[in-house]
Amino acid sequence: MTSQIIITAFICTGIGAVAGFLFKKYITDQENDDARKLSERILDEAKKDAQAHKKEVLLQAQDEVFALKKEVEQDAKDRERELKKNEARLQAKEERLEKKVESLALKESELVSLEKKVAKQERAVEEKEEGLQELIAAQQTRLEEISGLTGEEARARLMQEIESKARHEAAKMVRVIEVEAQETAHRKAQMIIASAVQRYAGDYVSEHTVSSVELPSEDMKGRIIGREGRNIRAIEAATGVDLIIDDTPETVILSAYNPLRREVAKRSLERLISDGRIHPARIEDIVKKVEKEMDVQIREIGEQATFDLGVHGIHPEIVRLLGQLRFRTSFTQNVLQHSLEVAFLCGIMAAELGLDIKKAKRAGLLHDLGKAVDHEVEGPHALIGADLAKKYNESAEIVHAIAAHHEDVPPKSVYAVLVQAADSLSGARPGARKELLESYVKRLEELEGIATGFAGVSRAFAIQAGREVRVMVDCEAVNDDQIYMLSKDIAKQIEEKMTYPGQIRVTVIREKRAVGIAK
Known part of the structure; x- marks a missing residue:
């Protein structure tokens, strides 16, 4: 019984397993059929989509091909137009080159003909030159026979004449240049003087x-x-x-x-x-x-100066200014002492000439009056002093002598000339301005020696304490234009050979005198 049950159970289990297998197979077949159908449907849809995309791509490609074709055609047309333009330009250049070649050929033929003509002319010139040389030699021989001079002598004389004319023209040019320089040099001179003053100011200030x-x-x-x-x-x-x-x-x-x-x-x-x-x-x-x-002391000094000279009636303010000169120096020379010396010299010369001695002394005493205030008033001290003398009622002759003693105005009276001479003597005497007699005399002799060393100079005189040299020339040997060159040459040699303070004026004088005697 039990075995039957087991067999029955085993049979039932086998039937169940077969039934389960068949059911599972049925289910699997159903799923496979559905999957196949689904895949077929997906494939159909994919084919449809691919055909649609293919058509779209073909249309886009056709559009791009059309656009490219159009662009290529336009580019080809542009290139064709450019080629036509280049061809036209090249053709024009070719025509111009052909014309130039023709022109050059024509010029070349003309040059050949000109060369032939020039060669003929050169031969003709050479023939004429040979003939001229022979003619010149004959004429030179003839001239030598007529003039009695050789070729070298005539050449030397010609060179002398040319040199004389050149120096004459140079002298004229120098005069023109001097006039132009004087017109334009004032500003430059001011700059040079200012520069010199700046350089010298330190030493001067420390000393004075x-x-x-x-x-x-x-x-x-x-x-x-x-x-x-x-x-x-x-x-x-x-x-x-x-x-x-x-x-x-x-x-x-x-x-x-x-x-x-x-x-x-x-x-x-x-x-x-x-x-x-x-x-x-x-x-x-x-x-x-x-x-x-x-x-008080300044007034006493001024009064003592007027008393020593015997000059009276001077305005008190001028007396005070004279006293101030005691405290001023010029080239290391005391100005009041210098003024007294000038006054004494003027008086001596006026006495010899039969002039008014007191007036001469008065002019000499007051000639440097402007130096008392020239550090406060602008202008030359001679003109400043003349203005002061005029302000305090000095006579016109005294005022003029003060103004003219350095030739700021031309001297017009004998008293003005006396003051000039006395002023030069007082400043020029050995020792007045701390210069040794030996060196002073040597400098004057050297100055005169340089001037007389030039051709045409007859005499030379150093004056104004060696600040000027007057040169007398032979009027037959030196003309009016050459004296300008001579003055420049003398001045240049003085600059090169001498050492001196300040500056030296070179005055060249040429005159021709005719003397007749009535008996």
Whole structure:
């Protein structure tokens, strides 16, 4: 029973397994059929889509091919037009070249004919030149026979004439150039003078615009400076002088262009040092007292000068200006002493000439009056002095003599000439301006020797203390144009061979005199 049950169960299990297998197979067949149908449907749809895409791609390709074709055709047309233009240009160039070739051929033929013609002319010229040479030789021989001169002698004489004419033309040109230079050189001269003044100013100022005051001790410098510098400022304000306190032992430097102010400051500072009381109020008081004393002393000096010369009736203001000249120097020469010497010389010469001695002395004494104020007033000191003399009622002759003593105006009276001569004598005498007699005489002799060394010069005179040389020439040997060249040559040689202060004027004089004697 049990086996039957087992067999029955086994049979049932086998039937179930077969049934399950068949059912599973049926299900699998159904799924495969559905998948096949689905794949067939997808393939059909894909084919349809591919055909549609293919048509679309073909249409796009046809459009692009059409556009490219159109672009290629347009490009081909453009190139064809460009080729036609290039062909036209080349054809035009070819025509021009053909014309040039024809022209060159024509010119070449003309040149050939010209060369033949020139060759013929050259042969003709050579033949004529040979004939001319023979003719020149014959004429030269004839001229030598007529003139009695050889060819070398005639050539030398011709060269002399050419040189003379060239120097004559050069002299004329020099005169023209001098006129032009004088018209345009004023500004340049001012620049040169300004530059020279700037370069020389340092040495001049250090020598002529400073005074020194000795101190009893170094401690005095601090007292002169004062608290916060009030004393030194008070001194500078009261006197108009710069005080320089440096490392120089026991010395204070006073600097100012005005010598009177410098003298006032020096005396005031010396009194303050000796007194010992140095403060602004005391400084102002001392400076005022010294100024009054200086004014009195200046007037006394001027009055003494007029008294020594016996010149009276001079305006008090002019007397004061004469006293100020005591504190001025010119070329290291005291101006008041120089004025007194000029006055004495004028008086001596006026006495010899039978002129008014007092008037001559008066003109000599006042001739440098302008130097008392020329550092304050612009212009030449001679004209400044003449203006001052005219202002204070001096006579017209005195005013003119003052103005003309350096030829700022032409001299028109004998007194003006006397003042010129006396001024030159006073400045030129040996030792007046610190120049040794030997060197002075040697310089004058050298100056005259250079001038007389030139051809045509008969005599030479050094005047104005060697500041001018007058050269007399032979009027037969030197003409009017050559004297200009001669003056330049002499001046150039003086510059090269001599050493001298300032400048030297070279004046060349040519004159022809005819003397007749009535008996």
